[in-house]
Amino acid sequence: MKITDEMTDYISELARLRLKDDEKEGVRSEMEKIINYMDTLNRLDTTGIEAMSHAFPVKNVFRKDEVHPSVNREEILANAPDKKDGAFKVPKTFD
């Protein structure tokens, strides 16, 4: 499969990554090489085989609806690059 420049741009947009102009071609060609290699899976017939997310059966885990103290807000915010009034601070998202 061919990975085009447009696809590379689209995938970086999905991944919230911006590649520098001199990185783009390298990433595009490496991805193409890797994805073509991944296409070898098509040689294996998997008709009728159920997709398996977990190697062992996992079930939803519930716990009792009890109130427990949460983590201290200051501790969580201690690592924030920017904060204000006990919250993470981000640029304005709408006008």
Add this chain to the structure above:
Amino acid sequence: MILNTLTALEAGKLIKNREISVAEITKEALENIEKTDKNYKAFVAVCADEALKRAAEVQKGIDDGTYTSPLAGVPMAIKDNMCTKGILTTCASKILTGFKPFYNATAYSRLENAGAVLLGKLNMDEFAMGSTTETSFYGPTLNPWGENRVPGGSSGGSAVAVATEQAYYTLGSDTGGSIRQPCAFCGITGIKPTYGRVSRYGLIAYASSLDQIGPMGKNVSDIAEVLNIISGHDPKDSTSVNMAPLNISLNNDVKGKKIGIPSDWFGEGLESDVKARIMEAAKKLENMGAIIEEFQMPVIEYAIPAYYIIACAEASSNLSRFDGVKYGYCTPSFDDLTDLYCKSRSEGFGMEVKRRIMIGAFVLSSGYYDAYYKKALQVKAVIKQAFDKAFEKYDAILSPTAPTTALKLGENLSDPLKMYLGDIYTVSINLAGLPSMVVPCGFDSNGLPVGMQLTGKPFSENELMNIAYSFQQETDFHLKKPVIRREA
């Protein structure tokens, strides 16, 4: 007294018998790191002050009977993708610059509760994405067994800290071979437990359905004791299995154990020295009373593409949390929120991480999901079935860990696909969730260590470690040590 040549259990015994104090052994370990690590760079951060303070606390706990573990007071270190409260945790990435978690990973807090003394955090490939420890933001770790050789990866720091006797044991994590391959490259012993055996709480996620924490050390007895401590159910990890902590007993008896060798794993691409050492180990086990049989396991060729599709897909989702807002690196100037996200991530992640995030975003994207991601999950089911079938006949599977011994620095860094292909013997085991361990079994013609991989059925860690333990009773490969360069 030179303590660092002792095994973890030997050191623990001296502490228990009051022949040495926790402060003495910790101080010696820190001095040794100071002299040694310039040459190997196993550590991302050494926490000397914390360790000395902790040593005094642990001594008190041993004296008053709080800490009774055979490893109480023994200095250790952990891979830098496990959260340590108030101690820098970076995943060897710029994007986690300055991050100090407010909680401990469960595996570490269990060791803490057993009286462990943390020396520092260990280098790794950035976000555990790599097989050489060269993708670390902090630069590569060096293998003590050869000039300019990589230690393997991604838990390269964890392997080198043990191989250079800077830490008595370490924790690593294994998503596609990241404990086992560095153990093989550095001549040490380690295990990737069954998926769910050890809690992943506080392990910074790469690919959640494959990640598993495990111990790395000088011999089987040491890592068995560590695994006893860190295993067991944790309500904070819903994939941790509801089983009691392990209590491994080792008895040096492999008589009648059926060990299968997948003969189609020994073909093209496998170095002849590695092949020879594995076959010699098989012969040794046979002489010890095990029944060795060859069998066919052809689906392995599909394991690498399936693994990289699944791992990258999960990574692209897991790593979306690094956005420059909550912790770590934030770009200094931005126009709006999207710009903040994009710039922080693009400046904070290294190239291999970006590549895997993008591959993951691609295989999950509309129009390609069925062809890649769903297909990979079907292949995973086929691989699991093949292992199930093998374990109807065998107690364990013996194989190489990697096709080569330790590579030269830079050899694979420029060609990601070539690096991925080196994971051929390890990734299928993560897809099937199986326990798998590596034991030193000789050297190649350059004097570089070879490790054999023993894989078992789910939750057969005790049986598996018993085979490995028996092998170490009859061989001395795990006792061989590299010449370690230290400053005067």
